[in-house]
Amino acid sequence: GDTTVKKAKAEMTFKERAELCKNELGRRLFGLMEDKQSNLILSADLTKSEDILKLVDIVGSKVCIVKTHADIIEDFTVDFVHKLQDLAKKHNFLIFEDRKFADIGNTVKYQYNNGLHKIIEWADIVNAHSVSGPGVIQGLQKVGLEKGRACLLIAEMSSKGSLAKGEYTKATVDMAKTYSEFVIGFISQNRVCDDQQFLYMTPGVRLEEGKDSLGQQYVTPSVAILQNKTDLIIVGRNIYNAEDPLNVAEEFRQAAYNAYLKRIS
Amino acid sequence: GDTTVKKAKAEMTFKERAELCKNELGRRLFGLMEDKQSNLILSADLTKSEDILKLVDIVGSKVCIVKTHADIIEDFTVDFVHKLQDLAKKHNFLIFEDRKFADIGNTVKYQYNNGLHKIIEWADIVNAHSVSGPGVIQGLQKVGLEKGRACLLIAEMSSKGSLAKGEYTKATVDMAKTYSEFVIGFISQNRVCDDQQFLYMTPGVRLEEGKDSLGQQYVTPSVAILQNKTDLIIVGRNIYNAEDPLNVAEEFRQAAYNAYLKRIS
Numbered sequence: 001g002d003t004t005v006k007k008a009k010a011e012m013t014f015k016e017r018a019e020l021c022k023n024e025l026g027r028r029l030f031g032l033m034e035d036k037q038s039n040l041i042l043s044a045d046l047t048k049s050e051d052i053l054k055l056v057d058i059v060g061s062k063v064c065i066v067k068t069h070a071d072i073i074e075d076f077t078v079d080f081v082h083k084l085q086d087l088a089k090k091h092n093f094l095i096f097e098d099r100k101f102a103d104i105g106n107t108v109k110y111q112y113n114n115g116l117h118k119i120i121e122w123a124d125i126v127n128a129h130s131v132s133g134p135g136v137i138q139g140l141q142k143v144g145l146e147k148g149r150a151c152l153l154i155a156e157m158s159s160k161g162s163l164a165k166g167e168y169t170k171a172t173v174d175m176a177k178t179y180s181e182f183v184i185g186f187i188s189q190n191r192v193c194d195d196q197q198f199l200y201m202t203p204g205v206r207l208e209e210g211k212d213s214l215g216q217q218y219v220t221p222s223v224a225i226l227q228n229k230t231d232l233i234i235v236g237r238n239i240y241n242a243e244d245p246l247n248v249a250e251e252f253r254q255a256a257y258n259a260y261l262k263r264i265s
Numbered sequence: 266g267d268t269t270v271k272k273a274k275a276e277m278t279f280k281e282r283a284e285l286c287k288n289e290l291g292r293r294l295f296g297l298m299e300d301k302q303s304n305l306i307l308s309a310d311l312t313k314s315e316d317i318l319k320l321v322d323i324v325g326s327k328v329c330i331v332k333t334h335a336d337i338i339e340d341f342t343v344d345f346v347h348k349l350q351d352l353a354k355k356h357n358f359l360i361f362e363d364r365k366f367a368d369i370g371n372t373v374k375y376q377y378n379n380g381l382h383k384i385i386e387w388a389d390i391v392n393a394h395s396v397s398g399p400g401v402i403q404g405l406q407k408v409g410l411e412k413g414r415a416c417l418l419i420a421e422m423s424s425k426g427s428l429a430k431g432e433y434t435k436a437t438v439d440m441a442k443t444y445s446e447f448v449i450g451f452i453s454q455n456r457v458c459d460d461q462q463f464l465y466m467t468p469g470v471r472l473e474e475g476k477d478s479l480g481q482q483y484v485t486p487s488v489a490i491l492q493n494k495t496d497l498i499i500v501g502r503n504i505y506n507a508e509d510p511l512n513v514a515e516e517f518r519q520a521a522y523n524a525y526l527k528r529i530s
Contacts, residue, residue: 045372047379071336071382072375102367102394104424105479107310110337114312116381117336129367131396131419131433133426135480142479154396159369161398163433168396171428214370214407215400 011264012196014039014231020197025124025150026184029094029199033064033232036092039225039260040253041065041201043098043236047072049080053087055240059249060091065125067096067234070117081122097123100154104132105139113143120147127152127187129164130172137175141182151179155186158204160215189219191229200230206238207251221252225259232256276529277461279304279496285462290389290415291449294359294464298329298497301357304490304525305518306330306466308363308501312337314345318352320505324514325356330390332361332499335382346387362388365419369397370404378408385412392417392452394429395437402440406447416444420451423469425480454484456494465495471503472516486517490524497521 018030033039042063044052052073056066066088070076088095097119101108108128113120120143128136130153140151155172156164164172173193176183185199186192192200206218224230233256235249242248283295298304307328309317317338321331331353335341353360362384366373373393378385385408393401395418405416420437421429429437438458441448450464451457457465471483489495498521500514507513 045375047375069372069376071380072372073380076381098368100367102365102396103363104422104481106477106481107334107337109479110310110312111334115336115338116341129394129396131367131394131428132422132424133428133480135424135426139479157369157397159397159400161400161436163396163398163436167431168428168433171426212371214374214404215398216369216371 013264014260017196021184022180022197023150023182023184025094025148026199029064029184032092032094036064037257038062038064038253039232039256040249041067041096041232041234042239042249043067043203043234044240045069045072045236046240047074049073049075049077053080053083055245056084056087056091058246059239060087060093062246062249062253063093064232065094065096067098068123069098070119071099076117085122094124095122096125096127099126100129101126101136101140102129102131103136105135107139108136109139109142112140120144120149123149125150125152125184127154129154130168130175134175134178137179137182141179145182149182150184151182152185152187152201153183155188155192156190157187158189158202158217160211160217185231188230189224189228199232201232201234202228202230203234205233205235205252207255221255222259225256226263229263231260278529282461286449287445287462288415288447288449290359290413291464294329294449297357297359301329302522303327303329303518304497304521305514306332306361306497306499307504307514308332308468308499309505310334310337310501311505312339314338314340314342318345318348320510321349321352321356323511324504325352325358327511327514327518328358329497330359330361332363333388334363335384336364341382350387359389360387361390361392361417364391365394366391366401366405367394367396368401370400372404373401374404374407377405385409385414388414390415390417390449392419394419395433395440399440399443402444402448406444410447414447415449416447417450417452417464417466418448420453420457421455422452423454423467423482425476425482450496453495454489454493464497466497466499467493467495468499470498470500470517472520486520487524490521491528494528496525
C-alpha cells in the first residue's frame with residue numbers, strides 16, 4: 001500500500017517528473033536532461049569572457065546547464081552574451097546566472113532587469129536566497145515570468161557553518177511551493193522535500209571528497225545523487241582547472257547520470 | 266551597581282564608541298557622524314548615473330553615508346565612480362555598496378575584486394549575508410582588509426517574512442564578533458547585541474509607518490533610534506522621490522540625530 005506508492009514516487013524519471021512542473025522552462029530542462037543524458041551543470045566561474053566561451057565550447061556537449069557569475073567577468077559585453085547564447089543553441093544547454101538575489105522585492109526587480117548585466121535578457125534561470133522572505137520571489141517573477149524564465153531557491157549551502165538549515169530550509173521549501181509557477185527547484189545538498197515537481201541541484205561536487213581553504217566542502221557525484229537524492233551536480237574548478245576539461249566533464253557526466261539511472265532502476 | 270553600569274554603557278556617544286571599534290574606517294565613521302551631526306544614510310537606488318550624482322550633490326551635506334546598488338546602474342563607468350568619490354570628498358561621506366554578498370568565500374572574493382564594478386576599488390563599506398557561513402567574511406576580508414575597507418553583516422531585514430531572525434540573527438552576531446577587525450556593524454531593525462563597538466543600521470525608514478507592494482515594511486526614525494536602539498537610518502525612495510530632496514533629507518537628519526541625542530542625554 002503506502003510503501004509501494006512512496007517507492008514508485010521515488011523512482012519517477014526526469015521526463016515523468018516534467019509533467020508535474022508548473023513552469024515551461026522547467027519542463028524543457030527535465031526533458032533536456034534525459035535527451036542529453038546529462039544532469040551535469042558546468043560552473044563557468046572564470047573572469048575573462050574568452051576563457052569562458054572557449055571552455056563552454058569544449059564541454060558544452062556534456063552539460064545540461066552552464067552556470068555563470070556575470071559580475072566577476074572583467075570584459076562582460078552584450079557580444080559575450082550573444083556568443084554564449086549561440087553556444088547554448090549549438091550544444092543545447094540552458095544558461096543559469098548564479099546571482100543569488102538576496103534583497104527586498106523592489107531592489108531585486110531592478111538587479112534582475114537593469115544595470116550593465118541585464119540578467120533578464122539572457123539568463124534562462126536565476127537563483128535567490130529566501131532570507132529576505134517571499135518578496136524576493138515576487139519581485140523577480142514580476143519581470144521573469146512573462147519572459148518565460150525560471151528561478152531556483154537556495155535551500156542549503158555547501159559551505160561550512162551555513163545557516164541555511166533546519167527551519168530556514170523548511171521555510172524555503174514552503175516559499176517554493178507557494179511560487180511554483182516560477183520556482184522550479186532548489187540549490188541544496190539534499191532532497192529537501194519529497195516533491196518531484198522540483199529539481200534539486202548540488203554544488204560542491206568533486207570526484208573525491210574534501211574542502212577548500214575558504215570553507216567550501218565537497219561530496220562525490222554518487223553521494224549527491226544516490227545517497228542525498230539530489231538531481232543535478234554543479235562542478236566548476238575541477239573541470240576548468242583540469243588538463244583535459246572535456247575528459248573530466250565526461251567523467252562527471254557519466255558518474256552523475258549513472259547514479260541517476262541506478263536510482264530510478 | 267549593575268543597573269548603573271548598563272545605563273552608562275547604553276549612553277555612550279558615537280565618539281566614545283569609536284574607541285571600541287577595531288577597524289580604522291569604522292572609527293572614522295563614528296567620528297564623522299558626530300562631527301557632521303548625521304546618522305542618516307542616503308540610499309541612492311537610481312538607475313542612471315547622472316541622476317545619482319545630481320541627487321548626491323544635493324543631499325550629500327546631510328548624510329554620513331551614500332549607499333549604492335552599482336548593479337542597477339545602466340551606465341556605470343569608472344568615470345561615474347570618480348565623480349562619486351569627488352562628491353564624497355566635497356561633502357564628507359562614506360560610500361557603501363549594498364551588494365549583499367551571499368556566496369561561498371571563493372566566489373565573493375571575485376565578486377568583490379573583479380568584474381565590471383570592481384567594488385573593492387571604490388566602496389568604503391560593503392555588506393554580506395551570513396547565510397553561507399563565516400567563509401563569506403573570510404573571502405571578503407582577504408581582499409578588503411589590506412585596502413582599509415569595512416563590512417556590515419545583515420542580521421535582520423525589513424521585509425515581510427524575512428528568515429533573518431532568532432538563531433540566524435544570533436549566529437550572525439557571533440560571526441561579527443569573531444571577525445570584528447573587518448565587520449563594523451549590522452544591517453538590522455534592532456540593536457541585535459549589546460556590543461557598542463558595532464554600528465546598527467536600519468533600512469525601511471519613513472517619516473510615517475507603512476509598507477510597499479513587495480513586502481517592504483517601514484518604521485519612523487524615532488522608532489528605529491529610540492525604541493529599537495539602532496544607530497543609523499537608511500532612507501531611499503522617500504528622499505529621491507520628494508519634490509524637495511534637500512528639505513526632506515534635512516527632516517530625516519534632524520529626526521534621526523535628535524533621537525540619538527535624546528538617547529544619550
